[in-house]
Amino acid sequence: MTVPQWIDTLDTPYLLIDEAILKRNIVHLKNRVESLGGHLRPHLKTLRTLEAADYLLADKTRPATVSTLAEAEAYANAGYTDLLYAVGIAPAKLERVAQLRKRGINLHILLDNMAQAKAVSDFAQKHQQDFSVFIEIDSDDHRGGIKPEAPELIDIAQQLGRHFTGLMTHAGGSYGCNTADALKAFAKRECDAVRSAKSRLEASNIHCSITSVGSTPTAHYGEDFSDITEVRAGVYTTFDLVMKNIGVCDFSDIAMSVVTTIIGHNKEKGWVLTDSGWMALSRDRGTAGQSKDFGYGQVCRQDGSVLTELCVNSTSQEHGVIELTEAYQPEDFPVGSQLRILPNHACATAAMHPLYHILMSDGSHNTWQRIMGW
Amino acid sequence: MTVPQWIDTLDTPYLLIDEAILKRNIVHLKNRVESLGGHLRPHLKTLRTLEAADYLLADKTRPATVSTLAEAEAYANAGYTDLLYAVGIAPAKLERVAQLRKRGINLHILLDNMAQAKAVSDFAQKHQQDFSVFIEIDSDDHRGGIKPEAPELIDIAQQLGRHFTGLMTHAGGSYGCNTADALKAFAKRECDAVRSAKSRLEASNIHCSITSVGSTPTAHYGEDFSDITEVRAGVYTTFDLVMKNIGVCDFSDIAMSVVTTIIGHNKEKGWVLTDSGWMALSRDRGTAGQSKDFGYGQVCRQDGSVLTELCVNSTSQEHGVIELTEAYQPEDFPVGSQLRILPNHACATAAMHPLYHILMSDGSHNTWQRIMGW
Known part of the structure; x- marks a missing residue:
């Protein structure tokens, strides 16, 4: 070269970022997921720049994921309107979330317990504020979320009422895989976890409008995204040595x-x-x-x-x-x-x-x- | 509390920084080193803020250490005039060093090989620019520097000529100690290394005006700073768990x-x-x-x-x-x-x-x- x-x-x-490689990585995953009938909600946390978002999203109304409210505010200021803040919400942060939602930004938040759900519904009632909330499902025992079969799933969704939007899981545990078969199995596990949680909600007459799965490894190995609204991935934008080792x-x-x-x-x-x-x-x-x-x-x-x-x-x-x-x-x-x-x-x-x-x-x-x- | x-x-x-503890740490080490007849050249790299420098230095003419030229430029803009950039100089950075020196900032640079020394003397001659250079001495085999007994010490100092100022060592290896005796021995080793290198230079009629030693552990355990111009330390400003483990x-x-x-x-x-x-x-x-x-x-x-x-x-x-x-x-x-x-x-x-x-x-x-x- x-x-x-x-x-x-x-x-x-x-x-140093090589734009040609960045573009190629972005196009490759987009084509892959779309050829399977899925849609991406790219995670913007790797580069956290307005310019990278421009490559990742066809237009500013397309769904994206962020890891901090600082990112949500910066992307909102730049005109992006559909953002998932993918870290369990701290009640004290609801005020900043509400400020963005009042500006017409569809900022979705995440939670996995009744204390958070009550904080959301209390704030919503007190301030007459709509929220859009994803419940985090634990598909691999690696961090947060509740199991698809957890009894509190229904209680949390009911507590949220009209603020409940969807289900989200992140198979961070897929980073421990290094064969194609293991990655395919992990991707299936991610999808099955939210599908199963969604069925339980539906059996209780709770409508779940979005199912969200993803990690860079599972987005590259998943074979069936049916009933999955969106696939999230972030580090694929630039990749790295950890991803090379995973394969x-x-x-x-x-x-x-x-x-x-x-x-x-x-x-x-x-x-x-x-x-x-x-x-x-x-x-x-x-x-x-x-x-x-x-x-x-x-x-x-x-x-x-x-x-x-x-x-x-x-x-x-x-x-x-x-x-x-x-x-x-x-x-x-x-x-x-x-x-x-x-x-x-x-x-x-x-x-x-x-x-x-x-x-x-x-x-x-x-x-x-x-x-x-x- | x-x-x-x-x-x-x-x-x-x-x-969150607790100012009362910060002040106490700063005063404690200053008193300790001064009671042994030594003087500090604090390293500003831990916090990298103008405000912390204010606590660490009695006035803006006092010696300080930095880890990047960005810090040197920021402290120079704030009025600080005596700065050691304590990372081996890359020849391409001499232009930025020269810009600061032209403004009256006594920015000292560091090197440990003939290629760097030649780059400095060539630049100096071509641009009629004075430099102030420390030669790095390796007192503990852990990173850069040359051994006190290395033949090239004299050659490098001669190559630098009037740009040569002093000798510097950093006992990063002291981080591996966790007893008072081991730390005292490490502090002695640091001082002895530059004393011995200085003697060799003097035997060759090369004047060494500054001897600089230090790390947070050795600055807290050294017992004899005679013939040592200055002691450097940085992380003692706030301390941390690594320092707790070291004792x-x-x-x-x-x-x-x-x-x-x-x-x-x-x-x-x-x-x-x-x-x-x-x-x-x-x-x-x-x-x-x-x-x-x-x-x-x-x-x-x-x-x-x-x-x-x-x-x-x-x-x-x-x-x-x-x-x-x-x-x-x-x-x-x-x-x-x-x-x-x-x-x-x-x-x-x-x-x-x-x-x-x-x-x-x-x-x-x-x-x-x-x-x-x-």
């Missing part, structure tokens, strides 16, 4: 890297020192428990070609250490030259960068600003 | 916490779910290899009292999971109530927050803005 000259001239470390992508599908400069060597130890520590790469060690441990990231040449078996082995705040294998000599890595590091976990690495640099398909340079905070 | 009412009313998660502080000295709201339970598993995931706490698992593993942070009540044996056991982007021990019941943690989480690594947790909330000694509320980027 030819590297445009501007890539050399920016101060390192910086986050969802290859190195060449990873659209995010951190550009770094070599600042020294420890020849005795065979180390190359760089100016990218955990402040630029993040502390995420998501590949540590996987089939291949990439340390703090896979090392590539500046043109993106992968340097086999080289990763960032350790980091401090602003230093990275690459331990050379026998195939390499310190002289192959002159002081002042640049490398690119592929991230373990794109969401975590992006979170360290208030500004991203974009390599556009035509070789030109763009910048995107991250939406910060909560 | 009484909690001021404003603490309840802010949206969680947010970073440098106790829970009550930790001035930083993340305030979080309980959003649900998994009663079957004995889990409490919160709205603070790794986005608020950071992915840092620095206590994982230490005597006590605090997961993603120690759980405290909202008034700061420590809940023995409770930590955040797992996180996803915006969720934290606290696994209850037998001493606690889910009912002790009602949905909507708040907790405080003490950080494993204050530098990493602060890095996740563009804005900090400050509990002032008089109970009032303040905010500090973080200097972002590189």
